[in-house]
Amino acid sequence: MTWTPDQPIVSLKDVHKSFGPTEVLRGVSLDVMKGEVICIIGPSGSGKSTLIRCINALNDIQKGSITVEGLEVNDPQLDKLALRKKVGMVFQQYNLFPHKTALQNVMMAPIKVLRQNRADVEARARKLIAKVRLEGKEDAYPGELSGGQQQRVAIARSLAMNPDVMLFDEVTAALDPETVKEVLTTIKDLAADGMTCILVTHEMGFAREIADCIYFTDRGVIVESGPPATFFDNAQDPRTQQFLSQIL
Numbered sequence: 311m312t313w314t315p316d317q318p319i320v321s322l323k324d325v326h327k328s329f330g331p332t333e334v335l336r337g338v339s340l341d342v343m344k345g346e347v348i349c350i351i352g353p354s355g356s357g358k359s360t361l362i363r364c365i366n367a368l369n370d371i372q373k374g375s376i377t378v379e380g381l382e383v384n385d386p387q388l389d390k391l392a393l394r395k396k397v398g399m400v401f402q403q404y405n406l407f408p409h410k411t412a413l414q415n416v417m418m419a420p421i422k423v424l425r426q427n428r429a430d431v432e433a434r435a436r437k438l439i440a441k442v443r444l445e446g447k448e449d450a451y452p453g454e455l456s457g458g459q460q461q462r463v464a465i466a467r468s469l470a471m472n473p474d475v476m477l478f479d480e481v482t483a484a485l486d487p488e489t490v491k492e493v494l495t496t497i498k499d500l501a502a503d504g505m506t507c508i509l510v511t512h513e514m515g516f517a518r519e520i521a522d523c524i525y526f527t528d529r530g531v532i533v534e535s536g537p538p539a540t541f542f543d544n545a546q547d548p549r550t551q552q553f554l555s556q557i558l
């Protein structure tokens with residue numbers, strides 16, 4: 311089946327995921343349209359990381375289906391490289407190569423994985439570094455950068471594969487408070503450019519501002535979802551209300 315932009319770019323249908331006997335996702339369905347930004351929030355251990363790792367085939371699933379641009383993520387015949395080109399992911403731990411500069415970190419995947427021409431890759435990498443507002447830091451090593459700057463290099467590194475969808479898993483959770491904002495600004499820039507983004511975040515103000523739709527997860531199910539205004543001001547489910555009352 312060929313994907314067209316009027317269909318969800320990411321679609322999960324009744325996804326079940328277990329680790330051994332423990333069912334961690336218990337029938338999750340959600341659709342994301344091209345250019346949409348969704349935020350997944352919920353208590354620790356509710357399955358948020360597992361959910362977005364499944365979208366990127368870092369976790370397999372036991373039941374249901376996940377497609378990205380029509381590509382069946384759980385097809386045993388899946389072309390992993392095709393998926394890697396469509397979906398970028400950024401984690402809490404940015405894990406840059408410490409002995410490579412910011413520029414070299416951003417250039418690595420297109421050269422090693424996609425075998426693209428070095429000069430083209432470098433030109434694009436420089437643009438991406440400017441896009442994440444790190445112009446002038448091209449030759450800095452990760453150890454010379456703040457946590458927020460390193461995370462922005464990690465975002466640029468992910469963008470270097472030219473993905474259509476970006477997954478962010480609590481990318482500011484390990485940062486010093488003063489560098490959180492610059493990373494959130496980078497994500498806002500991306501979203502404003504039309505990038506489809508799926509974010510797990512504890513930054514509620516940010517989620518309210520940026521999301522088209524918020525999903526609240528608890529114990530492996532989506533309990534409630536809706537646009538931020540409805541979600542934050544008029545949550546219906548007691549589990550959502552309790553969670554929000556603890557953090558807002």
Ligand code: ADP
Nearest residue numbers: 329330334352353354355356357358359360361
């Ligand atoms: P969240 O991101 O919402 O905090 P996770 O998706 O990380 O939640 O975890 C959901 C549940 O799955 C937790 O109970 C966690 O212990 C369990 N879990 C996550 N990854 C693994 C794994 N690789 N092996 C076994 N259990 C796991």
Ligand code: MG
Nearest residue numbers: 358359360480
């Ligand atoms: Mg998590």
